[in-house]
Amino acid sequence: MEFVAISLLNGITYGLLLFMLSSGLTLIFSMMGILNFAHASFYMLGAYFAYQISSWVGFWPGLLVAPLLVGAVGAAVERYGLRRAHRFGHVAELLFTFGLAFVVEEVVHLIWGKVAVDYRIPAELDGTLFTLFDTSFPIYKGFMMLISVGMLVALYALLTRTRIGLIIQAALTKPDMVEALGHNVPRIFMLVFGGGTALAGLAGVIGGNAFVTEPGMAAAVGSIVFVIVVVGGLGSLGGAFVASLLIGCIQTFSVALSISITDVFALAGVSLPAGSQVARLTITQLAPVLPYLLMVAILIFRPRGLMGARES
């Protein structure tokens, strides 16, 4: 019971973190149809900007300024890069963001060096929030969860309750019509891309000190973010949220289970040859690759994703 409760808590925490990482990507995809390969790079930029700002003026200004800076960088990337690539089609867009990820990583090397930087949790948030069966739960994790849920609510409200959100939605499906109504569609796209990257930046500000701020951090989360977005259904915010929680919990609980593949097959009535390498694997060992398995399975059986509207 105790273990289950703690695992559930861990799963939800992790899931919310994943959502924080992927919400910006989902936003960009649902609005512009662009799968931004460099999304995690903006996450990394957020962490580094926050590190730099917090080393000058402290964490709290950084929390506000760093995402805005990242958003500005993102908007510039859209304006001067993606928009040009767009003319050559979706493959060119994907390739552009793919190349961008390379460049961002190298620029980070160039500016901040190749080792982890000392980006710390602010003293106000350092400590234990509550203790559940003598396992402590840090304040910072609670803060992360709060921001993540806040993001969901704010995004949802923005898209469905505000005028700008409605225009954005319309610009996606009927860009010519929206343009004819006097709205500047390219600018809307630029804002959306800037907004999406700013969300990634915010995730970086918060994730950077909870984990480690180093040049490899983008590559480390890059692929899991895609998994979330694909499993949730490309472009579905709700889907991304559900997928994040699902993957968070699957991963946490599979770590907790110490049964081997042999046992799993035995449940299904199949006995594996003892001593083979597959038979020795445990579910725990597989935990971190389960999301990828889930993604492949989803793509085969339900290509729209859990809650996606469009197919590809």
Next chain:
Amino acid sequence: MKSPFLNRLALAASVMLIGGSALAQVKIAYIDPLSGPFANVGEAGLKGFKEAAEILVNQKGGIMGQKLEINGFDNKGSPQETQLQLKAAIDQGYRFVTLGNGSGAAHSLIDAVNKWNARNPDKTVLFFNYAAVDPTLTNEKCSFWHFRFDANTEMKMEAISNFMEKDKTIKKLFIIGQDYAHGHQVAKYTKEMLAAKRKDIKIVGEDLHPIGRVKDFAPYIAKIKASGADTVMTGNWGNDLSLLIKAAKDAGLKARFFTYYAGGLGTPQAMGAAGENLVLQLTEWHMNVPTKNTEKFALDFNKKYPGVWFYYLRVNNMVEMVAKAMNTAKSTDPKAVALALEDMRFQNDTGEVWMRKSDHQAMQPLYISIFSKADGKTVKHDSEGTGYGWKTLATISQRDSQLPTSCIMERP
């Protein structure tokens, strides 16, 4: 269609020519990642080598009057690229190569060197390994042309288990590691050695996780906590280690972590306060081992290269031992140098380093230390500016980490 190709090759050839016009120097090619994700470790190593060559050899008269020069070759961490860079180095007249990062690259290099030497007996090449710790390199795959200056995984475990044997507070042990060869080896040796030395230690859990893919270690920590372990053994390095420690701190886990690589470049900084009194490491040296010369060397080094922290005493050992071997043999022929290195006993300021002849594995004193708050006394120096440094808990003598080898060496 082929003309840009030819131009490029001409360019390549000219680059080689410039590089190839070497003076009367003894040159060692440092083949390690100098770009890409592991470049930080590779660059730090190269700086260490250059500094050691300058201070410990060249300023003391060099090698038979010649200067020792160590130059970097970027293998980008790839085993294939390692072989290309080996060829490049050989073309430029290098007869000595050194490599430390990545067992894949090390295996690739030892194979390539063996084959090259068999196929080109007049242009042999010698491989000095300063950090690749796969035991097979000095056992099944041992080679006359390979010398290792770092203790291998098995020896390190032998040292750690000898320490555990005496520490009766250890009752329940949990093993966690990265799911690849090194992690598997650590888990295997831990179980084997403890079964022989401390039957009463209960192994309460064993987990492997894919390397570099775990973002949140909280579930693993929950499991360790649920198992009631008081001690954790891990071979993790880099982020997999820092994140593990951070998660342990967050969840308030009160177990000690025995590690191989907690002192590795960047890790103390990434762990920060989370590691205090929680993390132990096994090394051949650390800043708070009272060694006058090395301490000064390290302080000078850290001052000279801000952001890079002196870590590899074995690099100094290697450079000095190689120079000594060349001076004794009065030759820079790889075979002669190899013969002079065999069975060499070298005094550094932690004790004696012995290069065992049977498998070309260096034996040296090792230290188990714990990450503690720097106090200016026993913990005189902090690590990477964190305010925490390493405090020696035990010294393992050279003899206590020795293990038999299965090496059957083919000698030329």
Next chain:
Amino acid sequence: MSSRLVTRSRLLLWGGCLALALALPLVFKSGFLISLLCQMGIMVVFSLSYNMLLGQTGLLSFGHAVYYGLGAFATMHTLNAIGKDGGPLVVALLPAVGACAGLAGGVLLGYVTTRKAGTTFAMITLGIGELVAACSLMFPGVFGGEGGVSGNRVIGKESFLGFTWGPQVEMYGLIVLWAFVCTVAMFALTQTPLGRMANAVRDNPERAEFVGYDTERVRLLMVILSGMFAGAAGGLTALNYEIVTAETLNAHTSGVVLLMTFVGGIGFFYGPIIGAILITVMQIVIGGMTHAWLLYFGLFFLFMVLKAPGGIASLIAVQRNLWNAGLFGRMLPHYLAMALPVLILLAGLVGLVELTYALLAGEGVGAGDTATKVLGMQLKLGSPAPWVTALAVTGTGLILTRWIGNRAGAAWNAALATLHGDKA
């Protein structure tokens, strides 16, 4: 258009390329250069196989290294299993084992991945690539763990026509032959009904369905065949390096082959050949000169995506068209005029990047910590002089490029207009 397979000009071209490739070691004798040539040969096959997907079928894959790696491991295990029973002839044929493994992988994974095209395909290949890469480390028995699987390509006491494959130059010959056979085969494939229908599926999958073709089947067959050639390339890499590690099938390898193919040009059969050669040389030569090569590399790639999405091959093709139309002479002065400002701009930018790198990474380690070599000169990093100079050079280059570029651009557009006007 001739209907005969072997025309004289085609024979001359292919034969000439083969002869040239085989003759290269006569010029480039050093061990390093021959190794470099070997690497190029392998990459040519690999990236051509990749272009069967990207260029010919319109499938953007992020997991092509899986087939390459499978081919490499299968070849290495077969080599080791044969052991002393084999001889050089058997070894020479081993890449065929790699090809079979790649083909089998293609059948298995292609079935999963080709259900969808477009972004979904890209995503599935990414996921499968990650999955295979992660699993490769979990099964040390098959993939050799971190150390990989190694072997010896020299087996048996006999030689085959004097070849043992021991010396690198003999290996080079073997690679050239295999690369040649594979290239011819892949070219031939583009001239078959399946090859053409792959183009049709790329251009308009819906239409392809309405002329009777099952697009999934076309994609699947292309993935299988492409996997086969990638497997053959993997087999060659296994023989060439005599070691295969898990890295051969990870995302990085997939990314590199994507870069090579795209930079070379996906719209032309020979594009990937150019890309493979160019990128291999860039990696090694520029990588040998500066540790900032990855940055240059990334910027170069972005530049290509934005300015020349058809790759280098398309640039060559345009020049050829201009030449044929007699317009090349008109553009040449503009090209020459552009060369100088572009060089100045590049020099300035490279200077800035290198200075920053040197300042932050302490590149010129050894002598002094503030002096370093940039463009062959000793510079004091602490003083403003080199920075001001680099900035000034960059600025000058920028202004000149803009200024001359505008005029050259106008001429370029005029030339293109004439070219298309002639055609229409």
Next chain:
Amino acid sequence: MSAPAIRIKGLKKNFGASEIIRGVDLDIHRGERHAIIGPNGAGKSTLFHLISARLPVSSGTIELKGENVVGLKPFEINRRGLSRSFQITNIFHNLSVFENLRCAVLWSLGYRYSFWQRLAGLADARQRAEAVMEDIGLGKRRDTPAGILSYAEQRALEIGITIASGADVILLDEPTAGMSNTETEEAVALIRRVTEGKTLVMVEHDMGVVFGLADRISVLVYGQVIATDAPAAIRCNAAVQEAYLGTSLNHD
């Protein structure tokens, strides 16, 4: 006489809650030229999409030459001898005119997924593609990429691809949409020529084309066929007049 070319019974299609095709029954005889007309939004294109399996059927049956084809995939229907064109030009943009047509004939000549035969060696495919190319008047544009053809040329190519495979049931979706008068005349002549002896079903807005070309006409209004008859009878049909033609014809 054997089974009709196409027999549709009780065909329905709904998108979510809205029903677009509301129970269509229609027989198309072999060898006739049949036009489907109706106001915008009546479901004409949707009907085509259902017949050619571009969209899945909600309920009802479609028989092609006596065989139920509901649930088959587009390529399977195509292989059974039904070929269609699209309202929005649907060609292989990066391939030349000749390659477009050759792609269209490959399957019907039995080359399937062959990767062991050379295209250049397939004389029958070449001849057939060239014949169609001459037929549609694009002989001079043989090596031009389809993407840079003029609009009328692309429409001609679209028809060419549709008929190239030699299918005996041809569906043309607004073949003359967006054409000038002379272009339309040429297109009508072309359609008449290339569908000789085949079954033709077309959706068309241009009443001149419809009444000039069709043997029979069906009128589709709000997802239902309200009349099917010879052109002269359709003109006089009261229901048609009321629902649709009254205004439209008087205006012409």
